[in-house]
Amino acid sequence: MAKFFVNGEQVDFRAAPDTPLLWALRDQLGLTGTKFGCGMAQCGACTVHLDGKPIRSCVTPVSAIEGKRVVTIEGIDHTSQGHVAKAVQAAWVDKDVVQCGYCQSGQVMSAVALLRENPKPTDADIDRAMAGNICRCGTYQRIREAIHAAAGSLRKA
């Protein structure tokens, strides 16, 4: 049994310890905002924050996160970094970033992590931070614009 925290609440996970965090979130906890895209840390659709850092939940077994704090797209607004998440989400809506939207939970989680570390990212910083998140609809240009816009709105706030 693994114990960890998801969006501030303690979870006692009783299924197989090799279960990836992604499937613990989706199947056991019903948190389906975190998406399955590849299962091998290639696409970033499953990005969540573990102790504040973005990780790929599809390759992170629950046995490896004992006692740690997981934040998902459902909880990101309510953390101490909620203002960053809200700025990112508002910029995403304002720039009309999403198309199918399936990858966007992961994109938002990666962007929030970037802006928390780096409040004024350059294009090269954005390239590095977002290269692991695939979008097949090709919303990349608007993602870049939205990250700059969110950074700008956070500086004003």
Place this chain on the structure above:
Amino acid sequence: MKPQSTTRRRFLKSSSALAGALVIGFWLPETRGRFEARAQPQAKTPIPPNAFVRVGKDGSVTVLVKHLEFGQGVNTALPMMVAEELDCDWSRVRSDLAPAGPEYAHTGFGMQMTGGSSSVPESFDQMRTAGAQARLMLMQAAANQWKVKVDQVHTARGFVIGPGGRKLAYGQLVDAAAKLPMPDKVTLKKPGQFALIGKPMRRLDSRDKVTGQAQFGLDVKRQDLHTAVVAHAPVFGAKVRSFNADKVKAVNGVTHVIETAHGVAVVATSFWSAKKGRDALEVDWDLGPVAALSTESLRTQYRQAAAQPPADAKVARKAEHPDAMKGAAKTIVAEYEVPFLAHAPMEPLNCTVEVRGDSAELWVGSQFQTVDQAAAAKVLGLQPSQVKLNTMLAGGGFGRRANPVSDYVVEACEIAKQAKVPVKTIWTREDDIRGGFYRPMYVHRVEVGLDAQGAIAAWNHVIVGSSIVGGTPFEAMMVKDGVDPTSVEGVADTPYEIANMQVTLDTTRPGVPVLWWRSVGHSHSAFVMETMIDELAAAANKDPVAYRRGLLAKNPKMLGVLELAASKSGWGAPLPAGRARGIAVHESFGSACAQVAEVSLEGDEVRVHRVVAAFDCGLVVNPMTVEAQVQGAIAYGLSAALMGEITLKDGRVQQSNFHDYRVLRLPQMPRVEVFLVPGGEKPTGVGEPATPPIAPAVANALFALTGKRVRKLPLGSTQSA
């Protein structure tokens, strides 16, 4: 609602019971435009009413969108068309995906579907009419209440206004309006009168999609829901000889092991248990005839057939003077090759099925609701009307979810039928990449004869590849004289004025399942046509834009985007050292798109820095979405042009996931500038037409940079030529 047996009165009655709402339904039995030829005959019997608009007592307006929303923006564009005529408050408009139902049929194809970049064009009149009918009924209800004539009232953003400034909110009129007969005739606004259509409007689904709340097929939750993961054949067409599930049963959570027509499914209480169960499964396969297939052997076979078409090859376009080639002063011959391509939508394929005795319910992000509903019914031994198909948001599709043989839906139904529990069948990414239904591999061989002045005197074009609709229920409807139009579109019907063009098609049957992939035949034909035209411009020592201009004199749409892209890109102006431009222009789905790509080489790697796209899609409904679709279509086409390829060896697909079926990532995304040609009376296609030009634009830029012609995709192919 049971549309088959419901009269209008009963319909309205039952629908007003539906949360006290005014529900507007109607039918528009006309076909038009490019769909006319392919449309199935419309039923002569009275068409049952159907529902597109619900006005709630609280003044909310819900538009039921009959298409699949998978990124292209129908969840916003269709409500805009309704709201334009309904004259409601846009901030109160929501959209829902309609389930499968005959009332939601495509006005051109006669079945419910999403494809061919047709969603906005085919529903443009239908949705506006629905809005206008609802508005007129609300006006009539208000007029009745005020005892005035309907022409004495008008509307303003969700209110009916009467003489003396009296006003009633739409929500207050819902009950009275629901009792009125449906107006037969309404007058629609002219484009000059539009208040909403043509304005950049943000999507209605953004908030849900950036907060993780949007419900995709994969997110369906049901009581006692199980998950199935399937061991698919390692080689296309292979059959299960036997299997050993001893180790599977040891996996905690596994409940069933079920043989299907094409594999063995492991059903469990969670995905991870099902996946582990599948990994523990031992299947003995009868591999069949495809086990010897390789891309290399196909290439040899296709190239031979292109050089010497077999006797049963078909003529898709006949030259006026077949002997013209003999009189040519000079000939140019080029051979082109494009690979199989997987669609690889972000959301892996999935379908949830719940069987309950004499009915069943499906949840699936389907592009082909009618086809999938019928296929499910057949597997389950039910009538289509006994199968409720709920359309879920889909995480991309690009054609993969429009399968005439409903592969993943049929499989999910086979599993649920045997398991006798609700089951969500989930494909892994490996299942998706290796699961077939690819854009076909093609070889083109083009021979162009030039006269003494360098003008085109004859054009012999041979296309070799498999037919998308061949062997499917669509074959009878679409294949004419042995020619699948999707194999030759963009070549045989080229908008260029080319004398003596002969197009020959050799349809192959390699045993690899194929399917439409964003822009279908144009995904390869534009690459061939536009790189060859570029080559001919160089042979004639002419500027690529000027040369195209000469061949498009009678096509203002193509000419318009060509000139616009050239001027906005600064065509002809100097670039920094190491950079070059290339242009391509192509017409598809009723729209024309020209693109200028700026490229450089970093070692062997092609970098695309900037793309200027000029797009004529007729009347623009939502420019904000159109711009996004052009950007996205270019990104999708660039993935394929730079690195997309599915290859086979010993019958096995060599790629499996995003590490070896590589796709465009953010750092590789060029800056895309989109310019829309204004005007137009009717909308034409948006989702696909910007994909075809990008590969040839990049290839032509590389020629300008290096002097070498690109005749094979992808540019970064791991395969030798």
